[in-house]
Amino acid sequence: MSTLVRNAPVEHFAWYLAHHPAVSGKADCSVMLGYTAAYQDVATEIEETLTGLAGYRVRSFELDRAPHPTLDDAIHHSDVFVFFYDSSTLPSPQPGGPEFIRKLQPTMTQHWRKSILFKDYGPYFRAAFSIAPQRIDALNSRLIDIAGGATHLAFSNGKGSWLGAPLRSARKWTSVNGKGNFDLVPGEVATHCDDINACVRFTGTFLGTIPFAIKYGVISSPVTIVVEQSRVVRIASDNAALKRDLESYLSAHPSNSTIEELGIGTNEGVRGLYGRNAGFEERHCGLHLGLGGGAKGSHHLDLIFDSGTIQFDERIVFDGEYRI
Ligand SMILES: [Fe+2]
Numbered sequence: 152m153s154t155l156v157r158n159a160p161v162e163h164f165a166w167y168l169a170h171h172p173a174v175s176g177k178a179d180c181s182v183m184l185g186y187t188a189a190y191q192d193v194a195t196e197i198e199e200t201l202t203g204l205a206g207y208r209v210r211s212f213e214l215d216r217a218p219h220p221t222l223d224d225a226i227h228h229s230d231v232f233v234f235f236y237d238s239s240t241l242p243s244p245q246p247g248g249p250e251f252i253r254k255l256q257p258t259m260t261q262h263w264r265k266s267i268l269f270k271d272y273g274p275y276f277r278a279a280f281s282i283a284p285q286r287i288d289a290l291n292s293r294l295i296d297i298a299g300g301a302t303h304l305a306f307s308n309g310k311g312s313w314l315g316a317p318l319r320s321a322r323k324w325t326s327v328n329g330k331g332n333f334d335l336v337p338g339e340v341a342t343h344c345d346d347i348n349a350c351v352r353f354t355g356t357f358l359g360t361i362p363f364a365i366k367y368g369v370i371s372s373p374v375t376i377v378v379e380q381s382r383v384v385r386i387a388s389d390n391a392a393l394k395r396d397l398e399s400y401l402s403a404h405p406s407n408s409t410i411e412e413l414g415i416g417t418n419e420g421v422r423g424l425y426g427r428n429a430g431f432e433e434r435h436c437g438l439h440l441g442l443g444g445g446a447k448g449s450h451h452l453d454l455i456f457d458s459g460t461i462q463f464d465e466r467i468v469f470d471g472e473y474r475i
Pocket of ligand 1: 339341412414415433439441453
């Protein structure tokens with residue numbers, strides 16, 4: 152008698168994939184699956200799972216071995232392409248990623264609507280997809296409901312941090328629940344608010360177009376960040392190099408010093424921060440602030456707090472775990 156081992160993360164991934172804008176509604180979907188050797192196991196599981204479902208045809212490619220024209224052609228002819236590879240976490244990272252990605256970039260950009268990239272995930276793909284989609288969706292909806300009835304969001308982290316955001320003027324909250332999102336990894340709600348004031352003692356990690364996380368990892372010695380009306384006006388750190396790098400980031404473009412995004416991660420499968428500059432870390436439960444990305448020419452840098460308490464008016468919704 153054979154034992155059926157239920158592979159929940161890959162099944163969840165397949166569920167999200169079915170809702171991706173490039174896949175949803177297609178009766179017959181051709182999936183290009185590209186991976187490097189480190190990701191062979193997960194790629195094989197995905198291929199097996201998808202081929203067991205009706206409506207998928209999967210073609211797999213080793214990204215660092217297959218000839219460039221073959222990969223280029225496969226992107227053109229697929230309905231969606233799913234890539235697993237390392238970039239920022241490579242021993243000698245290159246600005247445009249590994250060579251095979253740099254060569255494919257024009258085609259990938261042209262077809263970005265069907266692109267799903269898992270970059271620098273290392274062993275954490277399964278963690279990022281371990282939670283049932285219904286749980287994440289329910290948490291997101293609940294948070295947005297509570298935020299809708301509140302006037303003020305407050306954050307503190309027991310390290311002398313305070314942050315306040317009036318919610319009346321905040322933009323409509325978005326729910327990143329993985330259902331119908333181009334970015335498949337679920338677990339976040341986010342808004343934009345022009346009047347955030349804060350003095351935070353930041354510990355945690357970074358995620359951005361400039362890989363601060365790779366250089367500085369997960370910060371345990373607090374960086375002081377002073378925010379007035381959603382603009383970072385001062386930073387302090389006992390790490391002189393980090394302070395210098397952050398200051399040059401903040402001054403490089405007016406949007407870079409603006410908190411463009413007030414985000415709350417809701418993916419309970421992401422149990423820690425790892426400093427990999429990988430997208431799933433933004434889904435880590437708790438607060439993150441997105442600096443930049445609000446104007447052409449700016450960068451985007453998320454500051455992801457490793458801990459803290461979030462409350463809407465008097466109600467604590469998160470203190471390391473969700474209380475809703
Ligand atoms: Fe975010």
